[in-house]
Amino acid sequence: MSTTDNTDNTDTNTRPGLTLGYTTTHPFSRTPLTDRASVQHLLTTLLDPLEPFFSPGHARVRLPGGTAVRFDQTASEVEGFARPLWGVAFLLAGGGEYRGSEWWVEGLRNGTDPETEKEGEYWGYPADNDQRMVEMCPLGFALAVVPGIWEGIGERGRGNVERWLGNSINEKNMPNTNWLWFRVFANLGLKKNGGQFSQERLDADIKHLETFYRGDGWSNDGPEGIHQMDYYSSSFAIHFLQLLYAKLAGEDDPENAAEFKKRAQLAALDLLHYYDEEGRAIPFGRSVGYRFAMVSFWGALAYADVELPAPLTWGMVKGIVMRHLRWWQTQHDIWSSSGTLTIGYSYPCMYMAENYNSPGSPYWACLAFICLAVPETHPFWTSKEEDHWAVSPRIKALKQPGHIMSNLGGHCMLLSSGQACSYPMKGTHAKYGAFAYSSAFGYSVPTGLFTLEQYALASQLGLSDDEGESWKTRRLSTSTLETRSDGEGALPVLVSLWSPFRDVHVKTYLLPPREDTPNWHLRAHQIRAEGREVMTADGGFAIRSSRAKDGRMLGVYDDKVTHEGTRPVLVGNYDLATPAGWADGREGAFGVSVGAVGVKALEGDVIVGDQTGETKKRTAMLVNADPNSNLIEGRTTIPTLQGTVRKGETVWYVTAVYAKPSGEGVERREYLSGWDKVPEVPAWLRKEIAQ
Incomplete structure (x- = not known):
């Protein structure tokens, strides 16, 4: 690996960046995974290469690639900012530290402030069905779990965030899909900090999302008449966010929290069949360019304090996560020469991309690091890794x-x-x-x-x-x-x-x-x-x-x-x-x-x-x-x-x-x-x- 200084012409500061050459290996692949501390370090190898691509006020991240998506360029750069925040939030919520954590605090303050528009930092309010709504989910979650963000943005910043994160999304139309969970977390983040939010909208969205449930622990990514049960039904969105909701809103909404945990127990015995002994997941459906996000469900089980259904053990759950991350460490072509994730799966590939995959889109992969928000004393971390296939049937029909x-x-x-x-x-x-x-x-x-x-x-x-x-x-x-x-x-x-x-x-x-x-x-x-x-x-x-x-x-x-x-x-x-x-x-x-x-x-x-x-x-x-x-x-x-x-x-x-x-x-x-x-x-x- 070699490093070089990359100078942004719009910024007088010289900021270091990662450069991968012909024979170099990404630090992500050179991190032996053994324990919680090693997974914390693994996350930093994803975050560090982002530094040169932040705007001067840290509200936007313009990653290399330059490819267009169905939404505007500003929304693309908001995506580049918000998606890595999943990992940062998990790390900080679990007591970890990251040298650049203040970048996201400053960026949130500037991105929601209309007065920064001339400097090119302001994000703009979302329109109906706007991609900005998706990125409100990690922002809301980070506000809910990371001490110091709400205070750190100041009184003016809190007002701007309330208007941008709460009022704007509550007044707009959203797709009738897993997106509704993103509005739930926007409101939840404000609620946790005493900000202005809509309990009425939050309750209505939770109630409507119930219509997606089909049974046996499974939810569809949409209403009746749609048959689409892919990783969005589990690790990318629905199950994952149900479990985060159960953790954060369990005291206020114990009935739904208990139901979401019960569904996770049922689904776990089905979902374990998607991961083989080498750690590979079965690619199926859209958005598999989110890569190791496919394993996020398992860390969320631990985060939400779900009691595992027999015969699963925490050693098996840990094994699924750790083997999966290790397999991705063997995929050396997933990186740009700047060390950032590319659009693709095992290598850069636009043929497989959806029309919403911007250069920052792959960082939804940071969902996999939910395990870092799990305390080090939890059996997820203290257990020895085990193979779930020792107790799982080799053939199983999933209704x-x-x-x-x-x-x-x-x-x-x-x-x-x-x-x-x-x-x-x-x-x-x-x-x-x-x-x-x-x-x-x-x-x-x-x-x-x-x-x-x-x-x-x-x-x-x-x-x-x-x-x-x-x-x-x-x-x-x-x-x-x-x-x-x-x-x-x-x-x-x-x-x-x-x-x-x-x-x-x-x-x-x-x-x-x-x-x-x-x-x-x-x-x-x-x-x-x-x-x-x-x-x-x-x-x-x-x-x-x-x-x-x-x-x-x-x-x-x-x-x-x-x-x-x-x-x-x-x-x-x-x-x-x-x-x-x-x-x-x-x-x-x-x-x-x-x-x-x-x-x-x-x-x-x-x-x-x-x-x-x-x-x-x-x-x-x-x-x-x-x-x-x-x-x-x-x-x-x-x-x-x-x-x-x-x-x-x-x-x-x-x-x-x-x-x-x-x-x-x-x-x-x-x-x-x-x-x-x-x-x-x-x-x-x-x-x-x-x-």
């Missing part, structure tokens, strides 16, 4: 989100019923509508609207009516979670109905892995092409497409020395007609690099035919996906089965999907150890197909 969770074959995976974002979103079909999501391989998003290479249909079935130029996948669906038996015990199954075209209808069955074939899951699709002919492409997981020794594109699979490569040949985007790049669907296609992924067509096993009795056959190949389409790997290939369904036909396709990631103790020669042991199509599904 409310419509997921089947699996931890077999070296990774956590969820099979999805096909949720849908309630408003237009870039790549929404990939973020919610894919069939499977993996902690090891991540999901892929489209980079464009032309050919499979740009659509990057990882874990999706695409259908095309224009000879493969454009593709449609599952986005809106009607789904059920069922239980089937094949003589060896009950098995959860997801069934979804969806129509990529008005006259093409698909029924999809998703079957989780089994103990005897842990690296495989099954998909069965009944496709009714009533009004048009369609090409089909059923993709497996995406995997790194470069060789370990030199980074060049994978060659033909080498089963003797390197134990990496593909079968059939991975061809370039311009060589798709190469015969060597195609194989019979029964033989399948696979890619081997950081583990192995693949697909095989099993419809021949159940003698699937069309109305003429002709057996339908698919071909196997590897899609050379556009770079930066996958969240975790910048260069990927996707094993894919392709076929054609003629107009008027009804066809069944049965796809076996293989996945075995690399991991500690897994040798390269073992990546394909389960490839030849394909699961059998269960009898009940054979019967369903034969009808």
Whole structure:
């Protein structure tokens, strides 16, 4: 690591900044995580690089990147200021210290003062549905828990904050989503300090947020009719803020506080299935660019003094958090050269970004540091780390989100019923509508609207009516979670109905892995092409497409020395007609690099035919996906089965999907150890197909 002086032309002071060079490693990755003090230090490695990007009056933070979002530039810079405050507030509330904590006190004073507008510090009052409302949440929380901020802004500052944080948000419209919690905390922060707030508005918002509750501990990110249960339902917003509310407002509102804790107990036994033994979380849904915020729920349990449900222990909860942070320490490409977080997941990536992801947006990740507000005497900190998978079932069906969770074959995976974002979103079909999501391989998003290479249909079935130029996948669906038996015990199954075209209808069955074939899951699709002919492409997981020794594109699979490569040949985007790049669907296609992924067509096993009795056959190949389409790997290939369904036909396709990631103790020669042991199509599904 090297440091340099960065001089801001608008400021006569020279302020130090972090510069990462070709061979340097971010301090975040060089902090051994063992105890509370080490996590405190880890937070400072996130905060220190922000210093050069503060405005002179510290009310705004303009982070490198310069990318635009759907809201104005001032709101973007308010976001850059407010989101790191989550971490600062947690640190200070837990008795810690940070050398720059006064930056946020000064910034709050200047940002809410209309007289600083000429100096470029004033934030401006929010309009309806304004991004500034989101950033009021960490401001309100910080006011509630950090002694000294309210006094530190002075009498004039307190009046400005009351008007900006309370009056303005209480008079404006807000989206009917988790945003309502942000207004709750704006009022709560003022209430805790004796400022002007609206108890009526606070109570009304809490009451309305109750309509989002669906049962079993789960809340939707919206009202009835919306099926969107992602990390916003847990760690990013709803569960997280319910627990903070229970802690801060428990004396005034004991009934809701007790209910929120009860829901957290129920949800905890579901949510633990999203985190694997290596600390990876399953990326699913929008805003996964908030990265380690995905683990925030667990620290909030400790902060709110929730009694853990059996068989969870505080050692297991601590293990989930610490392993997760350690995994992110291995992701060295998440930083800008200035040491700030970038937009992306395991590397900078705008393809996956939402239209509200500004350069400061990733600092919602600071929610993960809620554990620092937990006293050092709490069993969260005094317990030894434990593995929750020692007591957790490896397969579990989750009714409310419509997921089947699996931890077999070296990774956590969820099979999805096909949720849908309630408003237009870039790549929404990939973020919610894919069939499977993996902690090891991540999901892929489209980079464009032309050919499979740009659509990057990882874990999706695409259908095309224009000879493969454009593709449609599952986005809106009607789904059920069922239980089937094949003589060896009950098995959860997801069934979804969806129509990529008005006259093409698909029924999809998703079957989780089994103990005897842990690296495989099954998909069965009944496709009714009533009004048009369609090409089909059923993709497996995406995997790194470069060789370990030199980074060049994978060659033909080498089963003797390197134990990496593909079968059939991975061809370039311009060589798709190469015969060597195609194989019979029964033989399948696979890619081997950081583990192995693949697909095989099993419809021949159940003698699937069309109305003429002709057996339908698919071909196997590897899609050379556009770079930066996958969240975790910048260069990927996707094993894919392709076929054609003629107009008027009804066809069944049965796809076996293989996945075995690399991991500690897994040798390269073992990546394909389960490839030849394909699961059998269960009898009940054979019967369903034969009808």
